[in-house]
Amino acid sequence: MEFMLSNRRIWISTLSVVAFLGVWEIAPRAGLVDRAFTSQPSHVIAAGLEIIRTRTFLNDVYVSLLEFAIGFALSMAIGVPMGLILGRFPMVRYLLDPPIMAIYATPHLALLPIIVVWLGIGMQSKIAVAFVGGVIPILVNTMAGVRGVERSWILAARSFCAGELEVFAKVILPASLPSVILGIRLGLSRAVLGVVVGEMYQSQAGVGNEIMRYGSEFRTDYLLFEVLLVSLFGLAATSAVRTLEEKLWTAGR
Amino acid sequence: MDSRQIKSAPLVLGIGSFAVILLVWESAVRLGWVNAFFVSQPSAIAASLAHAARDGELWHNVSVSFREFAIGYGLSVVVGILGGALAGRFRIVEYALNPFLWFLYSAPLIAFYPIFVLWFGLGAPTVIAMTFLLSVTQIFATTLSGVQNVNPGLIRAARSFGACERDLMWKVVLPASVPMVIAGLRLGIGRALMGVVVGELFGATAGLGYSISYYGALLKTTDMIASLVVVIVLGVLCTQGLSAVEARFDSWRVGE
Numbered sequence: 001m002e003f004m005l006s007n008r009r010i011w012i013s014t015l016s017v018v019a020f021l022g023v024w025e026i027a028p029r030a031g032l033v034d035r036a037f038t039s040q041p042s043h044v045i046a047a048g049l050e051i052i053r054t055r056t057f058l059n060d061v062y063v064s065l066l067e068f069a070i071g072f073a074l075s076m077a078i079g080v081p082m083g084l085i086l087g088r089f090p091m092v093r094y095l096l097d098p099p100i101m102a103i104y105a106t107p108h109l110a111l112l113p114i115i116v117v118w119l120g121i122g123m124q125s126k127i128a129v130a131f132v133g134g135v136i137p138i139l140v141n142t143m144a145g146v147r148g149v150e151r152s153w154i155l156a157a158r159s160f161c162a163g164e165l166e167v168f169a170k171v172i173l174p175a176s177l178p179s180v181i182l183g184i185r186l187g188l189s190r191a192v193l194g195v196v197v198g199e200m201y202q203s204q205a206g207v208g209n210e211i212m213r214y215g216s217e218f219r220t221d222y223l224l225f226e227v228l229l230v231s232l233f234g235l236a237a238t239s240a241v242r243t244l245e246e247k248l249w250t251a252g253r
Numbered sequence: 254m255d256s257r258q259i260k261s262a263p264l265v266l267g268i269g270s271f272a273v274i275l276l277v278w279e280s281a282v283r284l285g286w287v288n289a290f291f292v293s294q295p296s297a298i299a300a301s302l303a304h305a306a307r308d309g310e311l312w313h314n315v316s317v318s319f320r321e322f323a324i325g326y327g328l329s330v331v332v333g334i335l336g337g338a339l340a341g342r343f344r345i346v347e348y349a350l351n352p353f354l355w356f357l358y359s360a361p362l363i364a365f366y367p368i369f370v371l372w373f374g375l376g377a378p379t380v381i382a383m384t385f386l387l388s389v390t391q392i393f394a395t396t397l398s399g400v401q402n403v404n405p406g407l408i409r410a411a412r413s414f415g416a417c418e419r420d421l422m423w424k425v426v427l428p429a430s431v432p433m434v435i436a437g438l439r440l441g442i443g444r445a446l447m448g449v450v451v452g453e454l455f456g457a458t459a460g461l462g463y464s465i466s467y468y469g470a471l472l473k474t475t476d477m478i479a480s481l482v483v484v485i486v487l488g489v490l491c492t493q494g495l496s497a498v499e500a501r502f503d504s505w506r507v508g509e
Contacts (some may be wrong), residue, residue: 012348020353037371097276106481109363109448110462112454113469118291123375179487182306190358196361197451200465208364215367223367232361238359 039220044228047221050179056205061229064206071130072191077186079135083142088172093119093143104140108133108190116202126198130157133190141183145176164206178248181243185241191233290378293475310448310464318449318460321377325384326445333389333441334434337396338427356391363451368458379456383449388441395437399430435450435502439495446488461487 021041028035035043051057086093088101111132112125119125149172157171183197208227214223275295281287281292289297305311340347369379375404403426409426453462461484468477 009344009348012345013352016349033372045390091262091266094263095270097263097427098267098270102485102489105492106485107443107448107450107488109454110450110484114464114474115473117469117472141374147471191487193361193363197363199362201454210366211364212435215370218367218371219370220368227364230364231356234361235355235359249263250345250414 008023028226029200033194036218036220039224043221044224047219048225048228051210051222051225060205060207063123063210064126064199067126067198067206068130070189071127071195072188073132074127075131075134075138075187075191076184079130079183080142082135083139083183084146084168084172084176084181085144086139087146087176088168098233100136100139103132104136107196108136112198112201115198121202126203127132129198130191131196133189135152137186137190138180138183140178141186143177143235145179145183146172149175150178178245179247181241181248185238185245188237188241189234196230208217212234270364290472290474296340297475298479298482301475302482304489305476305479310485314459314461315463315487317377318453318462320436321380321384321452321460322449324449325448326382326388326442327442328381328386329385329392330438331446332385334396335394336436337393338400338422338430339435340393341397341400341430342422342426354390354394358384358394362386363448363455365453366452369428373469375456376458380452383452384445385447386505388445391444392437394442396430396434398422399433399437400426402433403429423500431502432499435495439492439499442491442495443488446484446491450484474489 017235024185025041027222028040040089086096093169095132102207109129115128115132119128154167154174157167162170195206196208199206200212201208203209207230211223211226211230214220214226278292279295282289282292282352302311303316336350340350352356365386366379366383371384373379373382407425407429410420411421416424449460450462450465453460454466457463461480464480465477468480
């Protein structure tokens, strides 16, 4: 029964995607829509093959990946410890919570222009945008995780003579790990978005730069291929973290 | 510390932290530690805001952005809730739409902006389309999971008292999923704001995002930060407002 259900799901999903691609392919051929506006799956694939063969392609991917990796690594390196501290010490939290919440409620990409003024149009500004995008969800969720740790566990550890450091390392850290991972997943997609949009806004290289270039030349096929590439990357990275998350949840139960 | 002190501590420290930030910022610039060209200063920003408010530029930008936000977000609320409810009730709809939802959820939708400009031209329609697309996925996904997680016992009970599919939808499923839907609306607001501001950064001729990028291009840091401050304040107000609504509907939560 279970097998049948999931089988049906795959069938219907596949069918609907195939139908979508079919309509997309046929409609311009039949003259129902203008090909310049919608492109076609076959054209997107052809454009992709052409893009992959260009000399700059690998460099663009490398630049974007590097910006993402540095920015996101920084946001984890700062977001997790800050979240732990804020979750553990109420006074620090009361002090820093309002500014953090204000940044959380702000669309982080609105900071792009000012970051470009500060850091220029090179890689630094994209790293900074990826960092700002990633750090806040990581921090907020880590904080929430620490605050959600069952008090009785901490008390139990204390009554067995665990010091503050031991409580932190052996109770609080493991117990809040699932929400830390959740924060990392949420921050990840915002960091990817930050890099791409940052490159679209002002840059000299990278996938976002290419998207903007193809966009301004109205080469829809090429543009769509690049967008697809970024989406697949985002999807793959998010799914990887989600798998990790599910493993941790089941391990924690 | 008595209980009243404990209660007021977050508020006092919160206001205090903003005051300290403003004070340090202002005095760092005045004392010449940092260059006002890069960071501006609170007093200059306040003056710029007052000026923009007086000559009507502020209201114009806010009203343009708000209109785009209202239309884009409004559309996404209607489409997201209807679509989410349908997909939650009918497996076949869910399975058919799922791949697209996943794609839209993880795709950097803002990268579609050049195509939108091609379709709708520069200006409000492009921004509205982006706002809609960004928030509709969130509202759809949350409504879907809200509808799917309605206690099956409630549905069986209603069925056994002779409820038809329409009664089930209106009287059981939708009311039971209200808390989730509202959580989705709150998350959707954040994404819709992002859509408006970023849409305007790239493809607009008016609005708050436009003025941020316009002053940014002119390197007028003060005016740029002034617009940014307005965006931040509006963002906080919207999120807080919806959180308040969410708290009101919390009593609708049905226990398992």
